[in-house]
Amino acid sequence: MNLTRRDFLKAFGLSAAALGLGAKFPAAPLALAPKRAPIVPHGGNAMLMDTTKCVGCKSCQLACKKKNGLPIDDQPVSLCATALCYVDMKNVSPDPSKPVIQPIKRQCMNCNDPACVSACTVGALQKLSTGPVVYDSNRCIGCRYCMYACPFGIPTFEWDKQFSLMKKCNQCADLQAAGQLPACAKACPTGAIQYGRRDDLLTIARQRINDPQGKYVKHIYGETEVGGTSMLYLAAVPFQALGLPALPDVSPAEASQMIMHSTPLVAATVATVLTGLYFVTRRLTAQPTTVPVHPHIGGH
């Protein structure tokens, strides 16, 4: 659906004069907008989770809570403001009487072309060239647009507070900058989470899925989804069964930004057309040149 719709948008480009939809307009003031992911050549840093190696011990979830100063005594049932990393115990068996549990660690995918960054009203979200999508809690106004924009439904919200802010994982951007491992990758006892350069991880992942004896689904989730993500997954069962949505290869931000960038063109066109109409119709209706304002104004 999305691809055809996007083609349609391009085909619709000729109506740019009507509302400027689809026209890529190089607007000068767009310097104010966050830059589009100037990723370093090797793809920045990333994490690879091999779900087949995960035993569901939830050490990563606990380490994440500790690292982010979140309460460790609750039992989250999904991603939430107190669990930015959540180990989801998925039943992947098609037969309800014989459940088969496959854990998967879920968190922000730190997309390469993040919809949340494009959507954020106040530019509180930013994609670093090294990989992480970071968040400035001093800017956020809590509008929750990012929650709807994110194709993975990742950003959470501090519903319980009087002044609520958005919360999400940023792949421990501070630890990464200090040359350390993200907390979850460090905590995992089985090596299910690997941290490194994105292109190295893709090479490792490709070796695993191409292994003839391998049990893997032949797809690296996150390699191309919504323009690629800094979180990669391998699995032995279909990714949708693990709760990872099937997504197109382009970010939802693309169509939206295409339209947003046409704004100056739309404004100029509408204003010009209206001004033209004013002079044409004034001539046609042969009205006096002064504008007859309300007769009662100042009529004392």
Added chain:
Amino acid sequence: MIPQPLIDAVIVLALFILRIGLPLGLLMSIGYWLQRKLRPEDFESATTFDGKLTWRKRLGREINALPAWFPIVAMLMAIGAGAGVYRLAAGLGASTNLSQAYPWGLWIGFDLFMVAFSGGAFTLAAIVYVLNMRQFHAAIRPTVLTGLLGYASVLIILMMDLGRWDRFYHFIIYPNLNSALFEVSWCILLYTTVLVIEFMPVALERTRWERAKNLLRKLPVPLAIVGATLSSLHQSSLGTLFVIMSERVHPLWYTPIIPLLFFISSIAAGLAMVVAGGTLSYWVFKRSLSQELVGGLGKFIPWVLGVYAVIKLGELVYIGETGMIFSSGVYSALFLTEMIVGVLIPIVLFALRGCRASRAWSLVGAVTVLFGILLNRFDVAWFTLKPVPGYTYFPSLIEILIQIGVFAAIVFVYTLVGHYLPLFEGLAPVEQTPEPNVFRPEHAY
């Protein structure tokens, strides 16, 4: 076996009655009772008093001169304000039913349709000042006021919706030009300013500030052009909001050209508001445009809705999703209701000369347009979002009370302005022998 969609519909209906109808009815009856208490006979007899009025009696008389619904509306507004204070003090989680899967709800739906309904202000200003159809001029003042109140209420509700409402000004100092919500906020702010300036003549008319009045006399045409430009930007970028939500909005509604659809339908909604306002102000305030002119505005509606329908359905044909129109269960029902009640019926009605000549039928036609667009905005923002297992959304009592309070505030201010300011000047009582008008101050005493 009863089909599941039917059961769903019945449950939603029951919820609406229980959660919205009941509290509203209860509040209205208390208000009615209070109003009877507030307007005892001795306020009347106070007029024969020896000229010295206590403030209490004076206030009583002023209230007495206002229309009967005023105290009810004032009370609903006060309750809404109380609920608003509770929301700000308690936080979003405690006061709303919003959740991880439904971070936006009733309030955003309200913002969407209220902005569309307020489209009358830019449409009419463009018709009168840009297209030079000055015959519609007399309807400008009430329409601009409706628009102004609509946008002001949207600003209040938007503020209620922010997790950090104390930082509402951040969108001014931290711009993100890629964000549709950024553009919406800016345009609404600027356009509300335009509306305030457009409304100034009414506020200043009875003052002696001649310089300001002279300045305002030069402004209508540029203001109409700026206002229509800003409106075309934010009416459409309210649609752009949903372009990024390709994974959540149902394919029948999701399209990258949703901004265009929002913009065109806002023109239809705006025209319908002016037409409905024509009949309502005729009935309630005994003043209105002549039905000939109201019908003249109604003539535009089939054209605008026609363009809307062609683009909306044309896009589905182009994509090849026409089959979904009939095969998507509840979604089909919603889509067809929108298209039949909100588009087809008004096109037919306003194409008929008999309908345009009748105040009552024009009102019916206008209400169907407004209903269709209201449903469309709620469909996009709420009803057709892909369900997330384990989550449902229905607004909480606080959300509803704040919403009702905002509606009440609109009626409250409108009544006051109509009572004390020259809002209906130029709108002569038409097609009827003039009656004493409760809205003219000289009749208030």
